[in-house]
Amino acid sequence: MSNPPTNNPKYKWIGTRPDRPDGADKVTGRARFAADFNLAGQLIGKVLRSPHAHARIKSIDTSKAEALAGVKAVVTSRDFPEQPDVIVPAGEMQVNLRDVTRNIMAREKVLYEGHAVAAVAATNEAIAKQALALIKVNYEVLPHVIDVAAAMKPNAPLLHEHLMTEGAKPAAARPSNIAKRIEFAKGDTAAGFAKADVVIERDYTTQAVHQGYIEPHATLASASEDGQVQIWSTTQGHFQVRGFCARLLNMETSQIRVTPSEIGGGFGGKTVVYLEPLAVRLSQKSGKPVKMTMSRDDVFRASGPAPGADVHVKIGAMKDGRIVAAECTVAMQAGAFPGSPVGPACMCSYACYDIDNVFIVGYDVVSNRPKVAAYRAPGAPISSFAVESTIDLLAQQLKMDPIDLRLKNAAAKGTKTAYGVTFGTIGMVETLEAAKNSPHYKTPVKPGFARGVAAGFWFNVGADSSAAAHVGEDGTVTVISGNPDIGGSRASLALMAAEELGIDYDKIRPVIADTASIGFNFVTGGSRVTFATGLAVVNSVRDLIRDLKGRAAKTWGVDPEGVIWENGMAKPAGSNVGTFEPLTIAQLAATAGKTGGPINGHAQLNVTGAGPGFGVHICDLAVDADTGIVTVGRYTAAQDVGTAIHPSYVEGQLQGGAVQGIGWALNEEYIYNAQGRLANPGFLDYRIPVASDLPMIETVLVEVPNPTHPYGVRGVGEVPIIPPLAAVANAVARSTGIRMYDLPLSPPKLSAALDAARPLMAAE
Amino acid sequence: MTDILYKVAKTVREAASLMAAAKGKGRILAGGTDLLVQMKAGMVAPGTIIDVKKIPEMVSITETKGSYRIGAATPAAVIGEHKKLKKAWPGVVEAINLIGSTQVQGRASAGGNLCNASPAADSVPALVAAGAIVTIQGPKTRRTVPVEKFTSGPGKTTLKAGEIVVSLTLPARPKASGDAYLRLIPRTEMDIAVVGVGVSLTMKGDTCVSARVGLGAVAPTVLLVEAAAKALTGSKLDATALDAAANACSAACRPIDDKRGTIRYRTKIAGVLLRRATAIAADRARGISKQGH
Incomplete structure (x- = not known):
């Protein structure tokens, strides 16, 4: 196999773009999806x-x-x-x-x-x-209740007769549909608003959307x-x-x-x-x-949609753009049972920014909808839509460039978030600068189009992973992990194993084992697999290399410490060890029976130290003033991705997330009739974007390595769905002069807003 | 389980007899792009399926003195590749080529689109504007009906027991004629019209000497909007005439509020699309080639 030249000068395999191990089966139709399994x-x-x-x-x-x-x-x-x-x-x-x-x-x-x-x-x-x-x-x-605001009313039909609001202040006296109230506070927002030159306060709503896996x-x-x-x-x-x-x-x-x-596809669902x-x-x-x-x-x-929510935002800033106080209240649909992602929605709302005074409240609200499930960066796109729209209003009011305004407030190493964490090495500033210097942002907006910008943050997670590496009798290697591969993780795991072992990518076969064939693994989610399971794979390969070096030591009759591993071969650590010809992995495999039997490595760990990710998106779009139809002309997603192990699949994550976020912004929504029945349970009337709707999404990979990972990996899959909602809405606002506070910006809704703003129906 | 009888008809008469013999439980299979979906969804449970794709008259396009007869089961992709037809009736062909996706185009037919009787059927407003005539075969006799009189409501046709649609006939065109079809969908493809407008015009110099307007997805059936045609006819397609025609289209709307669009939106868009489709049809009539989509 021939590979394009490596992207990353530090490495031989990391940063290259080989074919994915599951690719051939998928393009030929041989890959087995769940409905392809049958038993007599x-x-x-x-x-x-x-x-x-x-x-x-x-x-x-x-x-x-x-x-x-x-x-x-x-x-x-x-x-x-x-x-x-x-x-x-x-x-x-x-x-x-x-x-x-x-x-x-x-x-x-x-x-x-x-x-x-x-x-x-x-x-x-x-x-x-x-x-x-x-x-x-x-x-x-x-009687049923569908919407959050209605479900929160005192006389609303109760879904669970004994549900008392957890965390209510004062304690709940009687049951309601509000399962939980949460709060995050930092500093003194009242004092912050008092000194602010500008205060902007707005209400936003978003609708439930489905993950839309095929x-x-x-x-x-x-x-x-x-x-x-x-x-x-x-x-x-x-x-x-x-x-x-x-x-x-x-x-x-x-x-x-x-x-x-x-x-x-899964996307959390x-x-x-x-x-x-x-x-x-x-x-x-x-x-x-x-x-x-x-x-x-x-x-x-x-099956679990992602929630809709009502969001209230209040931001106070000084004339120079410095944000001095910020509040946010998120009332989020949980579906029929408690447990919406209102927590992450609250935590992510202002995480992109270094703000002294922040106060955030979240409500988890049940209503007669299917129980929500995770969807890429659960909750974050919703609060971010409201916050990033308000920041755009601030930029307009202060007549500041929207990226400059964000740079003025960007979180950096040492920034303490409202939810208590102090950031380590992060790339928010680098990502904003990369967006500002991108070919897209440097190109003037085409006539008839307008440009919107928005940012987004996601924690990324680590958690439990197990992995094993087995050497076959010919010296090729099977890397075994236990996370279903959604976004090309097998390719990334194999690349990291190849880099560690110093052998070719195609000498390594990554497989996903069943629950009885590998140790426990937490879900493929939270953008954790390439990071956390990647670390488990690296450690299992290091364990394997330890074993291989021991076999060489035994062969040569020297101490294991006297053997080093380099370019896929065991070599004497120095001339004092003795003069021995290097032993390749294939040679060591061939003699394994004499040196201790099968050569395997394994690792299991609870991974911490996930590096958070930041994204900045730029959207150029045109609005047909007569029909309310939005045409996206150009779109760029910049993101701090740590090290891009397989850049194509990192770009794919950014592109896919952006497309899903654009769909969320423009047309996707759960529509209920008066009886509380879903009116659009199919892809005809639940409109995810089709290929012809969008331009190729451009990507800018900002590689700020995560210091806690041997190859600097950060999760990349969640961040890109966060900025598009506001990037689209901000571009629509700048195109039409009309700010839309309720998603989606579907043609009938946008057309009605445009017409309401013009007393006469626009003829020409 | 329900048994289904599958029959391949070799002639139009045979198909009509099979249809009559099925006693209301018969369904015609042309491309099957509506029928199979409806069967899968449990919406229909036919007793007999009558395949008409082997009947030459139903899967061919013929021209006689400028008039085109399109077999009802002719695949949309075949229609799209018929250069002369496309030149004569670009709007009709474009409309037929908007049914479904590229893959569906290989099977879907104009006759099927018509018989499905959806008010949002893409081909029908263009066929109405074109003045298409539907040829219908019964067990004993043939008859014809103007396309705008063919359907009677959503999913309902005026076909009588044992009758099947054989073909659609487009009249010969005077010189300096043009047609266009535009639909509004929230996406760029794979969608159902929120509003669809077909316009067919004949120009003499700068004056529009005849016009027909078909309007879809705004009423229980596709409408022939005579008031809009009247506003255009005799005019130079100036602002006053276009305003009057657009208003006539909006006034003709009897839409519903649903997941695909509001009454307000559909009513407004009917006027917007009338203006845009008229401009394209007029350019085509004047010999200025323009793509509708």
């Missing part, structure tokens, strides 16, 4: 879903369905044990087990349209569908007579599927083996379970493998 004798499982947004389940009669020929099992909430009131991690978010069991299968009430009420397994899909129609559910329909949820489960269970599933964390299934079904984790399929526990229970009851797949309609109605 499998049954088809189907879920009966609630037609109501909110109703009490008075009774469920499954007898007719069970009597139908071909039906082998039926399950309802009676088949799942009650769960304790305990919080467990679900990807980057937290969930309560008591709620999880109610979300996978409704108990006392259905809380949203599409909520699962029963499931059947039958010999084919048609019979399964027929069986669903034979299940009689007696509902007492209850592969719907799907699973195949097989329970055997001895109690062992195997699951094949599309997931961002097969260890989490194992953990959830064990808890929800009262099983031991060692009885469950989960194999992840190739994954057709595949860090929770929906079908897997149902398929396992149906398989246990029927004694047959059970396959379940969601339709796109199911995916929209019943």
Whole structure:
């Protein structure tokens, strides 16, 4: 294989752009996604879903369905044990087990349209569908509430009759739909606003959006007579599927083996379970493998969207642009159960900036919508849209360049955030400067177009990772990890292993092992895999090199300390060790039987020290004043990416995140009808951008290495979805003179705003 | 499980007889881009599927003295590659080529788009503006109907039991004629029209001597807007005439508020698109080639 020249002069492999190990299978259609797994004798499982947004389940009669020929099992909430009131991690978010069991299968009430009420397994899909129609559910329909503001009102219909607001001041006296109130404070905002020359205060709203992964949820489960269970599933964390299934079904984790399929997108939405526990229970009851797949309609109605929210922002600044006080209140949809990403939304709101006085409040609010799930930088795009729009208003009012205004306030090493962390080495200033010096920003805006700028911040995470490296008898290496590969992580892990070992990239095969074949790994999420699992891979390879050096020492009859590893070979550390010809990995592998048997390395660790990331996006767009249609003409995403291990996949993350953020800004939204039913559960009327909608997204990789990682890796996947919402809205404001405070900026809404601003319908 | 009978018809008469024999449970399969989707979604459960793609008359394009007859099942991609037809009726061809995606174009047909009877069907406003005539075969007789009279409501046609659509006929064009179709969608493709406007004009010098306007997605059926045509006819397509025609289109709208657009928005856009489509059609009539999209 021939590689383009290395990008990074420090390294041989890191910074190059080889083909991804899974690439050939994916372009030829050979790659197996979850719905491609089948077992002999499998049954088809189907879920009966609630037609109501909110109703009490008075009774469920499954007898007719069970009597139908071909039906082998039926399950309802009676088949799942009650769960304790305990919080467990679900990807980057937290969930309560008591709620999880109610979300996978409704108990006392259905809380949203599409909520699962029963499931059947039958010999084919048609019979399964027929069986669903034979299940009689007696509902007492209850008043429902969809929007956050309405759900927070004292007289709103209550989803959970005993939900008391955690963290309320004073303590909550009676139940409400507000699950939690959180607060972050730094300095004294009242004093800050008092001295400010300019104070800008605005309200914003955003709508629920779906992650929009192309592969719907799907699973195949097989329970055997001895109690062992195997699951094949599309997931961002097969260890989490194992953990959830064990808890929800009262099983031991060692009885469950989960194999992840190739994954057709997740973006955070595949860090929770929906079908897997149902398929396992149906398989246990029927004694047959059970396959379940969601339709796109199911995916929209019943799998986690990202929340919408109401956000209030108040910023005070001096005439020179220095921000002296900043407040933000975020009231966020959690969906039917508590647990929105309001925490990260609050924490990220002002994290790009060094501000002395900050006060942030967040509310986690339940309503009759599907339970939200993580979506790239959960919560951050929402608060950032409000804050970055307000900062743009400030730039306009102070007549300052929007990048200069941000540079004036940029967080740097030593900046203390409102949530308490003091930043180490970060690249916010470098990213702003890179954006300012980008070919895009230096090019004057084309006539008819206008330019918007916005920034964004995400923590990135580390957490638990395990990895192993095995040498084959010919000296090639298998690198084994346990994180489903969403964004090209196998290629990045192999590049780091090649760099460490000093052998060629194509002599290394990275594989993703099932839960029984490698130690525990936290989910693929939080932009952690290349960073944290990358570190585990590096450490496992270092362990392997230790082993290899020991084999050379044994061969030469010298101390292991006398051997060094260089360019894929063991060499004597110096002339005092003796004169020996270097031993290649292939030579050491060939004689392994005589030097101690198989040569393997492994590593497991809890990784800390994730380096935060910052992004600055530039958007040029034109608005058709008659139709309200927005055309994005040019778009650049600049980001501090640490070291770009495989630059193409780093660029891909920036481009994909930008496109999803632009979709969020322009057209994507959950639309509910008066009955609380989703009106657009499909890609026709839930409009993610299509390829022809957008220009090629330009990227600027700002490489500020993370000092805690041997190769300087920072997570890159989350940051790029944060700035686009405000970058687009700011460009629209500068194009039309009209500031839009409510997303999405869909043509009917923008057209109405334009017309309201002009008393006469624009003819010409 | 429901059994489905699949039949391949060799002639138009045979197709009509099979349709009659299916007693209301028959569905015609041309490209299948609506039928198969509807079957998968559980919206329809046909007893007999009658494949008409093997009937030459239904999958061909013929020209007679400047008039074009397009077989109802002719794939949109074939229509798009017919140079003479495209030159004569660029707006109609563009509209047909907007149905679905590139992949769908290989299967989808104008006849299917018409029989699906969606008020937002892309090809229909252009066909209405063009004055297209629909040829219908019944079990015993043939009849014709102007395209604007073919549908009776969303998903409803005026076909009687056992009748099938055979072809669409576009009349011969006087010189200095042009047509155009524009639709508004929030994206750039893979979407359904929020409003669609077809305009067909004949010019004599600077004067528009005849005009037809078709308007889609703003009422239960695609509309022939005679008031808009009247406003354009006899004018020099000046601001006053365009204002009057745009207002006539807006006035003709009887839209709904839904997830795809508000009443206010659709009503306004009907006028906006009328102006833009008229400009393109007029340029084409004057021999100034312009792409609608």
